Amino acid sequence: MMVRPLALVLSLASLLAPVSSRAAERPARIVVDPGHGGAKEGATSPKGVLEKDIALQIARRLRTHLEKDLGAQVLMTRDEDLSLDLPERVEFSNKQRPDLFLSIHCNAMPTKRTRARVQGLETYFLSANASNATARAAADRENAEAPSARQTRKQSTLAFILQDLERTETHQDSSRLAYAIHPKLISATGGSDRGVLQAPFYVLNGVEAPAVLIEVGYLSHPEEGKRLSRADYQETLATAITEGVRVFLAEVRKRDTPRRAAGPQVAAPSTP
Template identity: 45%
Template sequence: MLAPAAALLLALAAGAAPPAFVAVIDPGHGGVQEGAISPRGVRESDLALEIARRVAARLRKMGAKVILTRTGDIAVPMANRAAIANAIRADLFVSIHLNSMPTVEARRVTTGVETYFLSADATDTHASAVAARENADRLAGDPEPDPNDPVGAILSSLEDAASLEGSSRLAYAVHDRLVSSTGALDRGVKQAPFYVLAGARMPAVLVEVGFISNEGEAERLRAKDYQEKVAAALADGIAVFRKETRAARR
C-alpha cells in the first residue's frame, strides 16, 4: 500500500519538480468493510471509491500529486490510511463516506451532507453515532482503543492548535462548496472522534457526501453526473483552502 508514497519520495529526492500540493484521498471502507448499504443494495464502499477517483482526477488537473488509500475493493486498516498521508508528508487528507440512519422512518426522511474534523468530543448525539458507526469498521489486527480512555489516542494525535485550526478551515471550505454546488441539505460542519482521522499530521477531514440509507439520495449518488458534481465541489473546496492557506502565510 505504501508503494505510491515511496515512489513520490524517491522522485522528489531525485530532484523532480515538486507538485503544487500533495493530497491523500481516502475512499471509506473497502473489501469486507462494505460500510452502509442502500435500500437497493448499493454498497457505501463502491460509491466512495467512485467519487474518490473523480476527486483525484480533478485535483491532478490542478497540478496536485494525489494518492488514494485504496484503488480497488480491498480492505485497508484504519491506522494505515493516515499513515500513508504522513509517509508522503501530504498537505491534506480527505476521507469520503456516505451516511446512514438506523430506523425505517429516519431512512425515509433524512438526507444531506455533513463534514467532520477530529475532536475528542462529538458536536451532538448524531455526530457521536456517526463516529461510532465508522469506528466500529475495524479490521482484525487493528489496534483497539483503551476502553478506559476511548479518546486518549485521538487527543495525543492532535499535534498542535495549528493542526486543529487547519482541519477546521478545510472542513468549512469543502463543506460550503459541496452544499452550494449540489443543493444538498446542509447538515453542518461538526466535530467527532473518528479513528480514521487520528494520527494524521496535516489538515484532515471526513466528508459524508449524502445518506445512502435514503432511497432517493442513494440513487442520486449512483448517477455519474451527480458524482462529478460532488467531486468538483470537493476539489474546488480543497483549492479554496489551499488559496487561503497560501495567503495566510504571506
C-alpha cells in the first residue's frame, strides 16, 4: 500500500510533537547541561575561577533540587570535568526525549572597563536573530565551540518540514519557560536584571524540547564572580531555577488539561 507524501509528513510530525504535550502522567524528565568542560574552560573570573567548574557545581545543585522538590527525573549532559562537543550535547538530550532542557552558563566581558562594570543575569531562548548586541555577543562566545558549517550534516527537505511542524509550539514553550524562570532568579538573588533575551545558540537549536540557556551571572565581574563561587549563592540560584520550572510545568499542565480525552498529559511537579 502506497503512503502519500503528505500523509507521511503528518504521520511523522505527530511523533515529533512537543514533549510537554505528549508526556504521560510521570515525573518530568529534564536534561541539565553544564556548559563547557575539559579543555573548553569558558569564562574566567578575576581570581582564576573557571566557568566550566561553576556551571557544573550549579548544575549538580539544580539536579538535587529538581529531584527533591519536583520529583523530576534529571539527566546531565556531563557530571564531571569532561570535554563534550555541542552536537554531542544535543544528541544526548534528544535521545532522552526530555520535557525540558536547561543549559547553565556564566557570562563574561572582554575589556577591563566592562569587566568592572557589567554584571547581572540573563535567560535566553532560541531565535534566528539576537535581541541585541549583548545577546549576539553571548551567542557568539558560546557558539565558538560549535562545528563549522562544512562539518555539519546536511538536512533533507523532509527534515526541515518536520522541524517547522514541531518547533512552533516548542518555541512558544521555550519562551514561557524563560519567562517563568527569569523572575524567580532576579527575585531570589537581587541581581541586576538583564532580561529575557533571544539569540541563535547552537545548543538550543537542535534540542527537541522547550529549551533555555541561563547565564547565571558575569564571572568576569569582581563581586559577582565571587558570589558565583559561593555554595550558598549557588543554592539560591538552583532553588530559583527549580521554582521557575515548577511554575512552567503547572502552566503547561493547566493548558493541556482539555486534551485529556485526546491523549497523555504533561508531566507535573510532585507535591513536596
